[in-house]
Amino acid sequence: MIKNLVIVESPAKAKTIEGYLGKDFVVKSSFGHVRDLPKDNNAIDIENGFKPTYVISSDKKDVVAQLRKLAKEAETVWLASDDDREGEAISWHLTEALNLNDSKIRRIVFREITKNAILNAISSPRNIDMDLVNAQQARRILDRIVGFELSPVLWKKIKTGLSAGRVQSVAVRLVVEREREIERFKADAAFKITASFSVEGKTLDAELPTRFKTEEEAQAFLQKCIGAAHTIENLEKKPLKRSPAPPFTTSTLQQEASRKLYFSVAQTMSVAQKLYESGKISYMRTDSVNLSEEAISGAANAIQQSFGEKFIKTRRFKTKSSGAQEAHEAIRPTDFSQMTVSGDRNEQRLYELIWKRAIASQMADAEIEKTTATIGISTQPEKLVATGEVIKFEGFLKVYIESKDDEELQDDDVKGMLPPLSVGQTIDLRHMLATQRYSRPAARYTEASLVKKLEEMGIGRPSTYAPTISTIQKRGYVEKDSREGKERPYRVLILQKDQVSAQTKTEITGAEKAKLFPTDMAMVVNDFLVDHFPTVIDYSFTAKVEAEFDEIAQGHEEWKAMLEKFYEKFHKRIESSETIDRAAVSGARELGIDPVSGKKLIAKLGRFGPYVQLGEENPDTGEKPVYASLRKGQFLESIALEDALELFKLPRIVGMYEDKEMKAAIGRFGPYISHSSKFYSLPKHLDPLQVTPEEAIELIEQKRKADAEKLIKSFDENPDVQVLNGRYGPYIVVGKKNVKIPKGKEPAELTLQECLDLAEATPEKKGRGGFKKKPEPAEKKATTKKAPAKKAAAKPKAKK
């Protein structure tokens, strides 16, 4: 018999809270939502006022059963899910799923996990706010309708398996539009003048505030500077203050961990999860920059201990993002006196980052003195400017400096101290440079900078940023990739010892590391959605519906009426999309005429990905077009005629070996040789266009030798079955399936039958993503070799 059952969302939270409450309280977790719309297409009865059907999520059956049992025994059930829209809905779903009646339940909320906050909450329970619950239902149903009506349109018009949704489609759109912006971008160059002086053995660097458009102008300027005297005309000192950034939210943590530790957003979340579960940090999915009073005084104590009174300046930050629901604190250490933690290297590094950021947020401003020296040139009216900074008081800079994205970086970001100067002082020129500098296009998104952008637009939630980023990659819309840059020449003019000389140097431009690139599929799908469903893919769509959800939450609007209004227009668009011609959305583009054959070259997106087509079908002459797939790094929108023509040179027959052809081509994993249905990757030094038969044969024989060394056992009766030695120890291969060897079995003594049985007992790997699914007919033996293998088992499933 228990007196009080408290239900929270997270098990780690439950553990902490149980410690705060007496033994009259049992604290359990719901592990998030326990009920949801079923996966099928009839979850919402649109005709009957969008009536939803809810089911207990399959992975929550046990949790709900356990909670139901405890709730039955308990006198009072305290529903303590998060203080936001989703949390309110979780509480409501719990009352439904656990059959709780109103007299037994109390709804309580708190926004920080501190003893005071919990006890306060217990002393002021309230009822479940049905307006807030309805706002959540409207959100859930709208997302389901958008996703489940839009995606099938894509299956019909573009490719099966594609997806669209309120959040992911906008994320893809951002990446697509950024790519096009970069594609359109034309860099313009200008000459920047810098000068280096010698002041009593020390160096003083200065710059001309204006730039010159042409080399001639820059040349003329340097010429005029020959023999000039340089004098300090003015010295100005200005005090500057810098303030620390607020403590981390999910999105800012992902950004900093990406910039400083090179973590992916998923990696950041999984490392943070471990820190949270071991009680070292507060909750990591939050949009709040707020710290509890207890945390602030904890930070102040730690600062006092390590740096002294002078460095303390407590602050209460306010959130800037409008969509924030602030159900939790900002991300912070649970114990500020712990500067480091145990755990693996990544946990330690992420913790340190969190500690520094949170501590710095409660530290004094940095005081800086900025000096600007103006340097006159006796032969010219133009002035050079040198700036330097001296830190007078470090303040928060002692522990933490926020990093910036590439696009925000300035060349002169790091400034040192100037040598001692006085007005009227003449200084010696070492050299003056006019360097050609190109403007840069907007930077491609990283995972983290895309999250930042989404958050600014109020799209997505802390719990979904990382999953959204991986969804758009899994669906084949976006690829995280690195590119080598290209060399670009630039001009430098040098004035030294009263002589002006010029030289051409080269710089690397356009190199990218772990950036997001849209695929051709993303381009085609995005254009289709923009054309036919402009509303839902509009950048302000989420903001608009959020405003309506707020109205519902306030009780000013009825949720069914809101959905009705939205659905009417949206569904009309879905219906009229039926008539769209498939061919019109293939992204076809004419590249030009092949100068050799005189045939037309077209690039388009097909069922198997982007390809180019040379020539056209002509029934009169019997002429047929030839096709070639685009390679990694090539795109429909940007591939040039000459690069496309190159594609037709591969695959190429290298020669014969054991009466079979050896073909060279480039595949998903790079260049390779194929021979008798087997593939052999080409090492870097072999070019698929140049590789000789001898080289190819050597490659095949080497690979065979290596494979033979891995082989433990094979069976003459069935060559599809082998026992091999792999990276993780011995395993069995049956056809294309890898099978684990159970403990206690000697790999060398396995019989064929044992292998087959083990393979049978191993479940199929359910991987999605590949477009090559070959469902085997269950009953009939289908051995038709020539027929396209597209027949699936015709086993009608009971529809519900």
Next chain:
DNA sequence: CAGTGAGCGAGCTTCCGCTTGACTT
């Protein structure tokens, strides 16, 4: 990692948001 690129059309796919483990090739 090939070859393919029309349309026929079985039966599959899909959303967002809240939470953790179970996976170990």
